[in-house]
Amino acid sequence: MSFENWDEVRTAYQVARIGTVSGAAEVLGVHHATVIRHIDALEARLGTRLFQRHPRGYTATEAGQELLKVAQTTEDQFAHLAARITGATTDVSGELVVTSLPGLTDLVLPTLARLQSEYSGLKVRYVSDARVFRLEYGEAHVAIRAGGRPQEPDNVVQPLTTYYMGLYAAPSYVERYGLPKNETDLAGHRFIGSAEPDSRAPFMRWLAERVADDAVVFRSNETEAMQDAVTEGVGLGFLSLLSARGDPGLVEALPHRPEWDTALWLVTHVDLHRTPRIQTFVKALREAARSSCSLN
Secondary structure (H helix, E strand, C coil), X not given: CCHHHHHHHHXXXXXXXXXXXXXXXXXXXXXXXXXXXXXXXXXXXXXXXXXXXXXXXXXXXXXXXXXXXXXXXXXXXXXXXXXXXXCCCCCCCEEEEEEECCCCHHHHHHHHHHHHHHCCCEEEEEEECCCCCCHHHCCCCEEEEECCCCCCCCEEEEEEEEECEEEEECHHHHHHHCCCCXXXXXXXXXXXXXXXXXXXXXXXXXXXXXXXXXXXEEEECCHHHHHHHHHCCCCEEEEXXXXXXCCCCCEECCCCXXXXXXXXXXXXXXXXXXXXXXXXXXXXXXXXXXXXXXXX
C-alpha cells in the first residue's frame, strides 16, 4: 500500500480507537460520510473486513486489530518527529501504554496516578499480563519485565530494580500451625502457590523444589488472590516486600533469601524512547523504585 493511502489508514485507526464513525469524524475534522468512504475503500483495497458493524458502532476484526497496531506506532512516530522538528520536547501528553507482569501494581500504579495529576493531557492504559507485549507493533510503549535481561532488537533496556520477595504468614495461621524453624522444617505446613505448574518465578521454583505438591493447598494465577489467601491465614505464601509493608500484621515465616528475588527491567522501543511522556514516566518510576523497593 502506498503512502497516499495514509489518510484512510489514519481514519481506520481513529474508528478502531473510538469505536464510532461520528467520534472519528469529530477527531479528524471531517464529515462522517468521509470516514465511511475511507473505511470502505481501505477494506476493498485490502480485500478483508476491518470492522464488524453493529448498532452501537464499529468493532475491529482481527485484521483491524493488526492494522491498529501498525497505525498506533506510526502515529506515535509522527508525533515524535513533529516534537523534534518544532522543539516541543517538553509536552507530556497523549496516550501512555504500560505493561507489566501481574503483581507489580503496587510499584507502578502510584507513579502513573501522580503523573496524571501533574499532566492533565496524559492518558494512561496499564495492562498487567504474563505474556510479552511486542513494542515494535505498538502493543505498549513501556514494558516492565522480570528475569534475565531482555534481548529483543530495537529495544532500549534499562535496569529498574530488584524485586524482593519474602515468605509470609498471617497471625491466624501462626496461631494454628506455628512457623517453620528453618528451611528443613517445612513439612506439615500449608502453602500458597501459582496455578502455573511451570512458573519461572524464582521463589516458586524454590518452593517446588522443597515442598510436596499436595502441601500447596491454594493455587491461583492472580497475585491479588494469592495475597488475600495469605492474609486470610490459608497458608504460607510469597509476597513482595512492597506489598507486605502495606500489612504490618503479617509475619515473616523465614528470613529473606536472595534466590527468591528477581531483576526488573524497563523496556522501550528505540523509536519512541525519547518522547516526553515515556521519558517522564521512566524517570519517575526509577525514582519510585529506588525509594520503595529496598530491603531497609
